[in-house]
Amino acid sequence: MSRVPYHELKARERLAAIVDPGSFAEILPPPARVMSPYLPKLGIPVAFDDGLAIGRATIDGKPIYLAAQTGQFVGGSVGEVHSAKLVGLLKAAARDRLPCVLLIESGGVRLHEGSSGEIGIAEAIRAVFACRAAGAPVIAVIGSDIGAYGGMGILSACCDFRVMTEHGRLGISGPIVIEKWMGKAAYDSADRALVWKTSGGKTRYLLGDANALVNDDTAAVRAGIARLLGPASPVTLAAIEARQAELAARLEQFAAVTSPEAIWQARGVTDPAAATLDDAETFVASLAPAAP
């Protein structure tokens, strides 16, 4: 009963819970009032931090930069101020060659702010690659129901590593958008079991899109991050070609498959019905050795 579920926490609680106690020092904290200039014009209240808390901390004594999004604030969306804070943080990480951990909870670009959000995401992705070029690993943590979608789904995929919980979902288009374009028969966004079986943490781990699948508690998330705080995964031509080949093989393997359970079985899950209830640790341990 003592576990603290990661997905239930708010942004600053998550930050405080995964770093060394008391080590989080916030940059541009709420009293700084760096807020969206656009939202009040649309009748939407602003947040002191524009939905993103950023700062420095240590994990096991190692200094890192980190950020956490607030999914409840306009869907965790990335507006101009939000993206500027994110870009600045990533640039600091690249400059200092320190790891950068992003606790993601976002549907993507804040459409209310027009192209400034779009540009902001693009700049943030460029800053992620600047970190990787500098050898500073960027780790995306996806463990909330809102997950990482749209531009933040893309940004997450551009990071060195992804840590997920079974609550986390990772994708580009959200379930409702997929249903709208493909039809309800192809993808029923109200079928929550289907949504999680196609974009949730367990499936993303089986497909190799997540590097770690951890339990939904802050200690496990912290441990998952700590294991990845070593060297960055460099962006080289060879690495990109290898990933392309991997994706091509995956497409070929599953082109005709229509049920997520079949993908689970092909990736080493012997009993998908039972495995859906397993916690992350049990799930990972029970996979047949052939899996990713």
Next chain:
Amino acid sequence: MTSSPRDTRRRNKAARLSRAAALVAGKLVPHEKTADLLRAVIEPGDILCLEGDNQKQADFLAEQLASLDSLRDLHLVMSCITLPSHLELFKKGVVRQVDFCYAGPQGNAVADLLAAGQFPIGAIHTYNELYARYYIDLTPRVALIAAAKADRAGNLFLAANTEETPAIVEPTAFYDGVVIAQVNEIVDELPRIDIPTDQVDFVIEAPYPMHLTALFTRDPAAITDVQILMAMMAIRGIYEEYEVESLNHGVGFNTSAIELLLPTYGEELGLKGKICKYWMVNPLPTMIPAIEAGWVETVFSVGGEVGMERYTAARPDIYFTGRDGSFHSNRPMGQLAGHYAIDMFIGASLQVDIHGNSSTVSKGRITGFGGAPNMGCQPTGRRHPSKAWLKAGREANPGPGSLPGRKLVVQMVETFQSGRVPTFVESLDAQDPAIKAAMQGVAPVMIYGDDVTHLVTEEGIANLGACRSPEERTAAIRAVAGYTPVGLKRSLADTAALRARGIVRLPEDLGVSPARANRSLLAAQEIKDLVRISGGLYDPPAKFVDW
């Protein structure tokens, strides 16, 4: 009197059965012949009972009944008006009078029919009151009931949802009425016999299984911080304070929050083994963590809950189960237990007035009562003591002619409902003159202020049982009514005086820190946690599954 009182009813029943003789083989009637059967056995002027409560429905029989054009002058007796087919009977104008308890899902339609003069109410009853009248002046001539299975001899198996079936069948069968059962399937051998064939006249295998609603399943993911704050206050200010050992919980999220705080917050307060041991409540999925953590001794239920079949069967130490191993329930006996044998009833309501009366009737919506009133009242026939009963009794300052004890009757409400509708009102919508006129002057009050001992809101707890006058009670209610119009009329001086006497207690008076009122305190945050904690024995309905 046209004939001497000998066996008129018996001969009349024989005549009804003989009219149906051509339709039946033994006691079995093919479902295609249902309308013919109903035409043959129902007579104008009959008191007709249609089984249906908020979970279980004789829905096939109700639809067949509504399709008849031969009906007239019926006196309907039924605990719950819930299906469109029920309303059809009123629209056709074949109902002379209706005596019922609850119309929740059709509350708006019932109000419309009433306004149109098409809903002739005898009375809105509490459950056991109506069942009692089945033995006095409302004994059914024909009862249409629902069971899970029948054997070929006509014995019935009711499975988890016994509900009110025996309460309908017994008075009907033993007073020469006709009992017609719809069943999901007819089998060679029943798991157990709940109703013997002696009390059954006809059995029909329905073309589709009876409707069952997962009425008591509350998703922990939807519990709010405010509900957790209220739950913390209730645990400290009432459960702990009175050492409540036996209790009933309502079906709302407020009490679900309490159930999910027992293994965490309750454990931390050292209350395990001291409170919440004996329950009269349906098999609520949100009780699984407390049961698995060893808090609960027994649970008796008025009905089952979809998805809890395997879990309850695997926990016979906790739940009442049959020799076949499966869950058993009984609505009238559960209500009786909830009336006499528990320390506390705690539930919610949509409106509370300045006297502490509460109701779920609102303008344009007539809902009647659920299971609350038979439990949310003082059992003046109680004589056995318990710590909680005696303590509440002492606070009520009994006189030489009053009971030494009181049941704790707790109303737990947020000051506003959704959409900023205030819960607290000067006068209940149930006091609407048109509604009262239709009920011969009796307003449909669910729980009376005189019976309520405590009111819990997010502002604090008001101990109404310890108030010394109606004026003091109103002041205590205003003190916890928050920023509703009722609350804004409070006097700071009155509130301070009541607080000094412990009649009004705020979170800090109870040692409750609002900063801790957080979902992380719940023993389960989502349905999946309940499944895991049950060891995979709980099978939630599909709409609750997201994994």
Next chain:
Amino acid sequence: METFQHSFPSRPLAWPADRSWALAGVVGSGNLEVLIEPNPAAPDAVAYDLQTSIPGYADSWKAALADFAAHYAVGGTRITLHDQGAAPVVITMRLRQALDLLTPAQP
């Protein structure tokens, strides 16, 4: 969008040495965020600054904010609220939570 500023008398708060602000809640549907900061210029009053997406509830707001000022020692503070349609109960709760975060020892 409606905004207003209002001060209410309140007993002085003993500001903790190790903190300069406290935040409770988030801006989201039916929710609000509350920031407490020191305002040494007015030790016997709390200065509220409110922004809400739902206009028309100023009376109920003022009653809730006045009660909080009367009930708790929050003099010498500035409290800024960003509201997206929270019920009064949530407002009171967030205020209490922010105060609890600032001064955990306060009863």
